[in-house]
Amino acid sequence: MEKREQLYEGKAKKVFATDHEDYCIVDYKDDATAFNGQKKGTITGKGIVNNRMSNFMFKLLEKHGIPTHLVEELNDRETVVKKVSIVPLEVIVRNKAAGSLAKRLGLEEGTELKSTVLEFCYKDDDLGDPMVNEYHILAAGFATKEEVDEIAAMALKVNEILCDFFKQIDVELIDFKLEFGRFHGKILLADEISPDTCRFWDIHTHEKLDKDRFRRDMGGVEEAYAEMMKRIGL
Ligand code: C5P
Numbered sequence: 558m559e560k561r562e563q564l565y566e567g568k569a570k571k572v573f574a575t576d577h578e579d580y581c582i583v584d585y586k587d588d589a590t591a592f593n594g595q596k597k598g599t600i601t602g603k604g605i606v607n608n609r610m611s612n613f614m615f616k617l618l619e620k621h622g623i624p625t626h627l628v629e630e631l632n633d634r635e636t637v638v639k640k641v642s643i644v645p646l647e648v649i650v651r652n653k654a655a656g657s658l659a660k661r662l663g664l665e666e667g668t669e670l671k672s673t674v675l676e677f678c679y680k681d682d683d684l685g686d687p688m689v690n691e692y693h694i695l696a697a698g699f700a701t702k703e704e705v706d707e708i709a710a711m712a713l714k715v716n717e718i719l720c721d722f723f724k725q726i727d728v729e730l731i732d733f734k735l736e737f738g739r740f741h742g743k744i745l746l747a748d749e750i751s752p753d754t755c756r757f758w759d760i761h762t763h764e765k766l767d768k769d770r771f772r773r774d775m776g777g778v779e780e781a782y783a784e785m786m787k788r789i790g791l
Pocket residue numbers: 647649655656657658686732733734753754755756768
């Protein structure tokens with residue numbers, strides 16, 4: 558496949574056109590941002606971890622019937638993906654209270670939730686990705702009712718598959734963010750599944766093995782990403 562012009566550069570990835578109209582190439586960078594771009598830094602080797610871990614997760618999910626944008630990993634940092642049109646929603650699934658939910662509801666981080674929480678945020682950097690509910694989504698036309706139902710069902714199924722997987726490597730999946738895309742009339746799981754987009758805690762010690770180490774200046778960021786790769790066997 559021939560790599561052509563750059564289509565987009567985001568905070569953590571670049572996207573390139575290819576000679577195939579339905580495919581593009583994602584190039585994962587080491588750049589790290591937090592708090593809507595207010596905190597900036599580099600996590601050495603992060604692009605490699607996020608590329609390889611996302612592809613591993615997408616393959617696992619495909620095996621369980623979740624359609625994803627993955628086509629083919631090209632090398633450590635680059636992957637061919639289907640050229641979807643992104644649904645402008647960040648879909649967050651939470652198994653335990655942490656981060657913004659813990660703050661908003663005044664819960665201690667790590668508090669058990671009586672049931673799984675599903676949240677939607679409207680993807681807009683200028684607005685700071687505001688949380689929206691289904692009424693907002695339908696009223697603003699971000700997605701149709703059928704799409705919201707399908708996305709919600711897929712997100713909850715992804716949660717079950719990932720929780721089972723991570724438990725086997727002594728990792729608790731506290732919460733994570735997904736993005737979906739439209740491709741020839743079908744909804745596909747897109748974007749990435751990585752320590753940038755998930756909260757991973759060691760099941761026994763509750764040590765954080767994800768981007769919170771960068772967000773909160775905890776140190777040991779690269780080591781945490783490497784530990785996750787080691788446990789997955791990558
Ligand atoms: O910050 P908050 O608690 O809302 O984050 C919930 C989950 O969504 C975390 O796993 C975080 O890594 C992920 N997230 C993300 N990108 C964002 C916001 C949150 O990957 N823009």
